[in-house]
Amino acid sequence: MRVTWKTTERGEITAEVAEGQSLMEAAVANDVPGVIGECGGCLSCATCHVYVAPGWLERTGRVEEFEDAMLDVTAAERRPNSRLSCQIEATPELDGLVLEVPDA
Amino acid sequence: MTVWTPTDDGYADLSSHDAFVNGAPHNTFARLRREDPLHWTEYDGGQDFWSVTRHADIAAMNRNTEVFSSARGIRMEDQSYEEYLARRTFQETDPPEHSKTRMKLMKAFSRTTMDQYEEDIRRICADILGDVLDRGTFDATKEIARQLPMRMLGRIVGLPDEDLPWLVEKGDALIANTDPDFTAHVLDKLDTDEFRMMPFNSPAGAELYAYAKELMAAKDKAGDTSGVLHMILQPAKDGSVITDTEFRNFFCLVVAAGNDTTRYSIAAGIQAMCHQPELLAQMQTGEVWDTAPDEIIRWATPALYFRRTATRDHEMHGKTIREGDKVLYWFASANRDETVFDDPFRVDLVRSPNRHLSFGQGGPHVCLGMWLARLEVRVLFQELAKRIQAIEPAGPHKFLRSNFVGGIKELPVTVTPA
Numbered sequence: 001m002r003v004t005w006k007t008t009e010r011g012e013i014t015a016e017v018a019e020g021q022s023l024m025e026a027a028v029a030n031d032v033p034g035v036i037g038e039c040g041g042c043l044s045c046a047t048c049h050v051y052v053a054p055g056w057l058e059r060t061g062r063v064e065e066f067e068d069a070m071l072d073v074t075a076a077e078r079r080p081n082s083r084l085s086c087q088i089e090a091t092p093e094l095d096g097l098v099l100e101v102p103d104a
Numbered sequence: 105m106t107v108w109t110p111t112d113d114g115y116a117d118l119s120s121h122d123a124f125v126n127g128a129p130h131n132t133f134a135r136l137r138r139e140d141p142l143h144w145t146e147y148d149g150g151q152d153f154w155s156v157t158r159h160a161d162i163a164a165m166n167r168n169t170e171v172f173s174s175a176r177g178i179r180m181e182d183q184s185y186e187e188y189l190a191r192r193t194f195q196e197t198d199p200p201e202h203s204k205t206r207m208k209l210m211k212a213f214s215r216t217t218m219d220q221y222e223e224d225i226r227r228i229c230a231d232i233l234g235d236v237l238d239r240g241t242f243d244a245t246k247e248i249a250r251q252l253p254m255r256m257l258g259r260i261v262g263l264p265d266e267d268l269p270w271l272v273e274k275g276d277a278l279i280a281n282t283d284p285d286f287t288a289h290v291l292d293k294l295d296t297d298e299f300r301m302m303p304f305n306s307p308a309g310a311e312l313y314a315y316a317k318e319l320m321a322a323k324d325k326a327g328d329t330s331g332v333l334h335m336i337l338q339p340a341k342d343g344s345v346i347t348d349t350e351f352r353n354f355f356c357l358v359v360a361a362g363n364d365t366t367r368y369s370i371a372a373g374i375q376a377m378c379h380q381p382e383l384l385a386q387m388q389t390g391e392v393w394d395t396a397p398d399e400i401i402r403w404a405t406p407a408l409y410f411r412r413t414a415t416r417d418h419e420m421h422g423k424t425i426r427e428g429d430k431v432l433y434w435f436a437s438a439n440r441d442e443t444v445f446d447d448p449f450r451v452d453l454v455r456s457p458n459r460h461l462s463f464g465q466g467g468p469h470v471c472l473g474m475w476l477a478r479l480e481v482r483v484l485f486q487e488l489a490k491r492i493q494a495i496e497p498a499g500p501h502k503f504l505r506s507n508f509v510g511g512i513k514e515l516p517v518t519v520t521p522a
Contacts, residue, residue, distance in 0.1 A: 031457070038463065038465045038466075038470050038474070039167075039465070039466070039467060039468055039470040040163070040166060040167035040465070040466035040467055040468075040470075041167065042167055042169070042199060042203075042467055042468035042470075043199075043203055043468070044203070044206060044467075044468045044469070044470050045470050046210075046214070065341070066200070066203050066207065069207045069210065070207075070210065072210075072211065073210045073211050073214035073215075073216070073217075074214075075214075075215045075216055
């Protein structure tokens with residue numbers, strides 16, 4: 001599956017992502033600026049915050065309790081389409097997904 | 105010119121505090137990364153342990169909390185279950201319990217909250233530096249590095265300025281509990297058994313607890329609900345509240361952890377400036393500040409290791425880690441891993457990316473205070489670089505006697521004010 005990250009620093013970055021990988025890990029592997037993932041996907045840092053493009057939010061899955069709490073402490077403002085990308089797993093249904101990376 | 109050259113023979117005893125008095129034994133770490141990345145380390149003081157030294161291994165294991173648990177202790181010393189219960193903080197828990205406590209504190213330590221302290225920090229730096237730089241020659245750890253985190257602790261926890269020196273002295277007694285310069289109860293030399301139920305095996309824990317209780321009572325009376333101590337006392341979403349013991353331990357953790365780590369990052373940065381004169385000029389261009397704090401913190405690596413305990417057998421590098429084995433993640437070694445960092449023994453203020461592990465990145469226990477630490481380091485060096493033309497060593501620097509906290513405890517320098 002393919003994912004596109006929209007960044008201010010480097011424009012659009014599109015990459016092939018292996019099924020099962022988290023989109024935080026995929027972003028870090030592709031040097032997407034602004035997605036850091038300091039806690040390795042353990043919901044302790046909120047440094048993999050993204051905005052999900054219109055139409056895709058439901059398919060990225062539910063926001064659980066700890067993610068919800070962490071979304072309140074992101075560096076950029078929380079929006080209705082905010083997610084922590086470590087909690088989104090690459091699946092075939094997400095092929096073509098577009099994520100906007102907020103400026104920290 | 106490299107800033108510091110390790111002198112160990114490549115076979116240092118990692119379980120010995122004395123092996124770290126000239127700085128971390130990096131020749132030993134380099135050899136282990138090369139030859140024996142999962143090294144069975146003999147330990148006279150208790151059960152032997154595994155030493156993990158490669159960056160990639162630590163990064164992978166750190167997030168695997170099901171196999172490598174924090175809930176059996178996080179230092180190399182062995183702990184009975186009773187000691188663990190008496191002394192634990194949320195550092196010694198695993199998800200999801202760990203997350204539950206952490207959620208109460210995230211906002212207080214978030215990047216956005218910390219950014220609001222920038223002007224406070226700048227004022228404190230101006231105050232610290234204004235006094236000391238004119239003296240020309242002084243101990244930079246004592247006069248600069250120790251001062252800023254101590255005063256910021258007061259701001260964040262909501263403590264009166266006049267109490268801070270006493271608190272920091274007690275915090276040092278806790279965390280530098282293996283260095284006779286900081287405590288009369290040296291962990292591996294005296295019989296500290298009577299204190300084994302206290303945080304860090306130290307009587308200072310009891311004194312800090314008494315202080316925290318009094319402070320909270322006074323705050324309650326005044327209706328003061330500010331500060332992180334109030335936050336930790338609030339019930340979690342499921343209604344659970346922390347016990348008195350957990351509160352005591354949390355207070356000790358805040359006083360100890362918030363202090364010496366940033367102190368030794370600042371000290372290591374100043375030491376680097378003394379030995380790599382180009383760093384001052386680079387700082388003065390003003391173009392290094394997005395990256396410099398992390399590089400200084402990589403260089404320092406104040407938390408040399410944290411320990412985990414295997415919850416089941418685990419195969420790795422052709423060996424078997426057995427259930428119950430202690431496993432040490434040597435961050436100090438990972439941060440000099442030549443497969444991750446070009447020229448790891450040079451301070452490169454524009455290093456990017458900089459995937460250092462000083463904050464325990466890659467796992468749930470990633471440093472809660474990391475944004476404060478980065479901010480303090482950035483502002484301190486910005487203010488220092490503005491005020492001096494040159495800085496050089498005024499004698500040899502001395503490291504703490506500890507294989508847990510990597511820090512320069514004495515750093516004589518001479519500065520030429522701008």
